[in-house]
Amino acid sequence: MKALVLAGGTGSRLRPLTHTSAKQLVPIANKPVLFYGIEALVEAGVSEIGIVTGDSAAEVEAAVGDGSRFGARVTYIPQGAPLGLAHAVLVAREWLADDDFVMYLGDNFVIGGITELVADFRAERPDARVLLTKVADPSSFGVAELDPDGHIERLEEKPRAPRSDLALVGIYLFTPAVHDAVQAIRPSARGELEITDAIQWLVEHERVVSATVITGYWKDTGSAADMLEANRSALEGLRPAQLGSVDTASQLVGPVRVEEGATVVRSRIVGPAVIGGGSVVTDSYVGPSTSVGQGCVIDGSEVEFSIVLGRARIEHAGRIAGSLIGRDAHITGAPQAPRAHCLVVGDHSRVQITS
Template identity: 70%
Template sequence: MKALVLAGGTGTRLRPITHTAAKQLVPVANKPVLFYGIESLVAAGITDLGIIVGDTEEEIRAAVGDGRAFGATVTYIRQERALGLAHAVLVARDYLAQDDFVMYLGDNFIVGGINELVRKFEAEKPDADILLTRVDDPSVFGVVELDATGRVVRLQEKPPEPASDLALVGVYLFTPAIHEAVRAIRPSRRGELEITDAIQELVDRGLTVRSTTITGYWKDTGNVPDMLEVNRSVLDTIEPCLEGSVDEASEIIGRVRVGRGARVRRSRIVGPAVIGDDAVVTDSYVGPSTSVAENCVIESSEIEFSIVLAGSSLKGVGRIEASLIGKDVQVSRALHTPRAHRLVLGDHSKVQITP
């Protein structure tokens, strides 16, 4: 069995972070989201990975390499334009050949992995197996309708009036039957080849499409609130580890990981939290559910329930919470000025200011 990992999206909901970085490489607990998916596939015994890439191909290649670091073999497949999930299957036709495969969206996060799902598929051999979960707002997802016996009868992509609250999770298992279905469909009103339409084609042809509804933790990390929530969830599982230096004037409480070369001085860190390699935390408070990446500086500041990417600094800025701060960002206190906010913000930024 092979895997088709989709890592070509532009990440419009994570702008401005994704103006300069691939959304699949935004870190959760200081590790890119994409790496969690790759590790789940390898843990399930799938080591032949085809990664769909687009405009951020260079970044993805630099981060993942040839796959050996994960115990996998990686083939990169270029998708010139993001024309839908089914289009990605079409583009990868030669790579997939006649093999069964898992299609895995590179910005999805599933706690517990997919081992059982893969074993079930290999044992029972349906034409497709789709992963579902119940959501509060199904209108922004692919939605699946089941009959009284649990059989898949209808799929719709982002319907204005959903027939159920069952949404497609970004993991699909297919036999080669999907290739004929993909070739049979036409672009949707969004101008994309929808995987929901291709699966519906399988259903309409009387092929076996099974579903598995998960009750565990799943998130599409396509926006900031979900990214912060996934970060919190992953940090809840970390084991404490102090590889850097912490002085006697500092206090470490709970599950905290301090990376190699990191220095904590006269500060209080309350876990779960991660301080990256060579970061410096001085006269500060780092609260629960916070990831501070490598080479960051936190000085005379407070931060909680946030993600700070590599090379950024917070100096004398009071309290920050529920924030995603990009790479090489400088946040500092304005001195000797009237009470005012001075901002330099990129396109699609979001800022909340206390009056």
């Protein structure tokens, strides 16, 4: 069995971060979300991995390499334009050959792995298996209807009037039967080859399409809010460690990981939280559900329920919460009266200010 990992797309909901970085490489608990998927695949015994890339191909290849660090063999498959998930299967046809495969969306985050799912698929070998989960707003996802035996009866992509609350999770398992479906379908109204249409084709041609409803944690990390929630969930399993320098005037409360080379001075860190290597936290409070990347500076500030990416500086900025702060960002307090906010804000940014 092979794996097809999708790492293309524009990441429009995570702009402006994705103007300069692939959305699959934005970190959760200081590890790129893409790495969680690769590790889950290898743990499930799938080590032959094809990564479908787009405009951020060079960055993805630099981060993942040949896959050996994960115990995998990685092949890169360029997708000229983001024309849909089924289109990714189409461009990977030669590499996939006639093998069964897992298709894994690189910005999806699942706690608990997929080992049991892969084992069940290998044992039962339906033509396709999809993962489903109940969601509050099904209209934002592909939605499935099941028959009494748990098989897929109907699929619809982002329906205006959903017939169920079961959304497709971005992990699919296929036999080579899916290639006939991908060849047969036509682009949707938004100009993409939809994987939901391909699976629906299998259903209509009486192929066996089964479903697994998961109750564990899953997030499509396509938005800042989803990233923060996934970060919170990942940090719940944090193993505390004090590998860096923490002075006697500082407090570490709960599960806190201070990476090697990090420095904490006269500060209070309340876990779950991680302070990346080379970062310096001085006269500050870092609260729960916060990950601070490598080489950051936090001075005279309060930060909680946030993701702070590498080399960001937060200095005398008051209290920051529920924020996603990009690499090399610099946030400072206003130095003098009259009190005012002074901002340099890029395209597609979102800023929330309280007076």
